[in-house]
Amino acid sequence: MSPSPSDRARPGPPRFAVVGNPGNRRVSLFAEAVRGAGLPAPRVVPWREVLDGRYGFAPGEVVRLDSPGEDAEVDRLLRGADDPARVEGTAVWYRRFTRAAAGVAAAARGAGARLLDDPAELAVLFDKRRCHAVLEAAGVPVPGALGGAPVSGWQDLAGRLRERRLRRAFVKPAHGSSASGVMALEYAGPGRVVATTSVETGPGGALFNSLRVRRVEGEERVGALVDALAPDGLHVERWLPKASQDGRRADLRVVVVAGRATHAVVRTSRHPMTNLHLGGARGDLDAARRAVEAAGGSWAGALAVAERAAACFPGTLCVGVDLxxxxxxxxxxxxxxxxxxxxxxxxxxxxxxxxxxxxxxxAQVAAVIGKEHHLCSTHPPRARSRA
Known part of the structure; x- marks a missing residue:
C-alpha cells in the first residue's frame, strides 16, 4: 500500500549538529539530552574547524551554536591572546566570534539546515550596551546605564559619574562573560574609590581572571583597571541594591526556552557578584518565592519579566536571564x-x-522535537506583568 501524501510529508526525527568544542561540558550535557530523547548523538562540529573554514552541514540538520569556551587554541584564535586567563582582547574576540557565527548561519542556510541561534541576535547578546538598549526600548525593567559616547578611560568615567551623582555602579566589559573584568565600583569623589572585582593585575600591568574576589582601593589602582579595559568597550550601569537570603546578596538565573521560563536558580554571595564560580552558592528557590509573595509581589510576574527579556530575542531558542x-x-x-x-x-x-x-x-531538545513537553504549544505565554 502506498503512503498517503500526508505520510510522505511527515518529517522524521531531527538530526542534531552542535558547533562546539569536543569535551566541553555543555556539549556533553546536550548530547546526553539528545540521546535521552531516543535520538542519535549529535554530530559535533569543532570550533577550530569553523574558524579554519573546514566544515559543513547536511540538509535537514538542526544546528545548535554552543560556547567556544574551554579550548585554549580556540580562545587564541578568537582573541589573539596566548593565555586564556587574560581579560583583555574581548573586542577582537567579539568581532571574530560574530563573524564566525554569521558564517555558520550562511552555511546552514545554504545546506538546508535549521539554526537554533540567530547570529544577529547573538551579536546583540554579546554586546551589553546594545542588549541593554534593546531591553529598555522594549519596556523591560533594567538598571539605568550611562549612555552617550564610549567611555574612554578613568577620567572620563569619573567625570560622568560625578555629573550623574552616581556613587555606586557596575563597570562591565561590553563583550565579557562570566563576570570577567567586572567591577562593582563605589565612588565617593576624587581619591575615594573602591572596586570589588575578580581581576588580578599581573606583571607589566596585564589583567587576568581570578577565582578570588578582591577589593581594589584608591583612584590610581582603580583608574589603571578602567584605563586598561576601556579600549575593548565598557558598559556602565547603576548598582541596584539587591535582596538578600540568609544574610547574603541574592539574584536569580532564569532559563527561558522557546519563550517559556523553565528553570530558575537562586544565586547568593557575600560579594556583589553572585556568579557560582566566584564563590557564589545556590540558594533556596522556594524561600525566594515565599519572600516575593510575602512582599505582595507575584512569582509568576517575576518569571514574566524574564520571559519579556527573552522575547526580545525570538530567533534564539534558549537564553539565561539574570533577574x-x-x-x-x-x-x-x-x-x-x-x-x-x-x-x-x-x-x-x-x-x-x-x-x-x-x-x-x-527541555531544549523537547522544544525542538515537539513531543509531549513541547513548550510553545502546550503552555501559552504568561500575561505581562510590571513586577
Missing part, C-alpha cells in the same frame, strides 16, 4: 541576558513550566 530582585523581593530588573546561560547541571524544570523532570538541555 535582580530589589531589596524586599517585590520588584525585579534584568541585569543581563546570556546566550549560553543554560549550564545548570541536575536542575529540573519549574512546576507548571512543561519542563518538569527535565534539565535545561532536555
Amino acid at each position: 535582580l530582585p530589589a531589596t524586599g523581593w517585590r520588584r525585579f530588573a534584568v541585569g543581563e541576558v546570556n546566550a549560553f546561560g543554560d549550564l545548570l547541571p541536575r536542575l529540573t524544570g519549574l512546576p507548571g513550566s512543561g519542563a518538569e523532570g527535565l534539565d535545561t538541555y532536555a
Whole structure:
C-alpha cells in the first residue's frame, strides 16, 4: 500500500549538529539530552574547524551554536591572546566570534539546515550596551546605564559619574562573560574609590581572571583597571541594591526556552557578584518565592519579566536571564541576558513550566522535537506583568 501524501510529508526525527568544542561540558550535557530523547548523538562540529573554514552541514540538520569556551587554541584564535586567563582582547574576540557565527548561519542556510541561534541576535547578546538598549526600548525593567559616547578611560568615567551623582555602579566589559573584568565600583569623589572585582593585575600591568574576589582601593589602582579595559568597550550601569537570603546578596538565573521560563536558580554571595564560580552558592528557590509573595509581589510576574527579556530575542531558542530582585523581593530588573546561560547541571524544570523532570538541555531538545513537553504549544505565554 502506498503512503498517503500526508505520510510522505511527515518529517522524521531531527538530526542534531552542535558547533562546539569536543569535551566541553555543555556539549556533553546536550548530547546526553539528545540521546535521552531516543535520538542519535549529535554530530559535533569543532570550533577550530569553523574558524579554519573546514566544515559543513547536511540538509535537514538542526544546528545548535554552543560556547567556544574551554579550548585554549580556540580562545587564541578568537582573541589573539596566548593565555586564556587574560581579560583583555574581548573586542577582537567579539568581532571574530560574530563573524564566525554569521558564517555558520550562511552555511546552514545554504545546506538546508535549521539554526537554533540567530547570529544577529547573538551579536546583540554579546554586546551589553546594545542588549541593554534593546531591553529598555522594549519596556523591560533594567538598571539605568550611562549612555552617550564610549567611555574612554578613568577620567572620563569619573567625570560622568560625578555629573550623574552616581556613587555606586557596575563597570562591565561590553563583550565579557562570566563576570570577567567586572567591577562593582563605589565612588565617593576624587581619591575615594573602591572596586570589588575578580581581576588580578599581573606583571607589566596585564589583567587576568581570578577565582578570588578582591577589593581594589584608591583612584590610581582603580583608574589603571578602567584605563586598561576601556579600549575593548565598557558598559556602565547603576548598582541596584539587591535582596538578600540568609544574610547574603541574592539574584536569580532564569532559563527561558522557546519563550517559556523553565528553570530558575537562586544565586547568593557575600560579594556583589553572585556568579557560582566566584564563590557564589545556590540558594533556596522556594524561600525566594515565599519572600516575593510575602512582599505582595507575584512569582509568576517575576518569571514574566524574564520571559519579556527573552522575547526580545525570538530567533534564539534558549537564553539565561539574570533577574535582580530589589531589596524586599517585590520588584525585579534584568541585569543581563546570556546566550549560553543554560549550564545548570541536575536542575529540573519549574512546576507548571512543561519542563518538569527535565534539565535545561532536555527541555531544549523537547522544544525542538515537539513531543509531549513541547513548550510553545502546550503552555501559552504568561500575561505581562510590571513586577
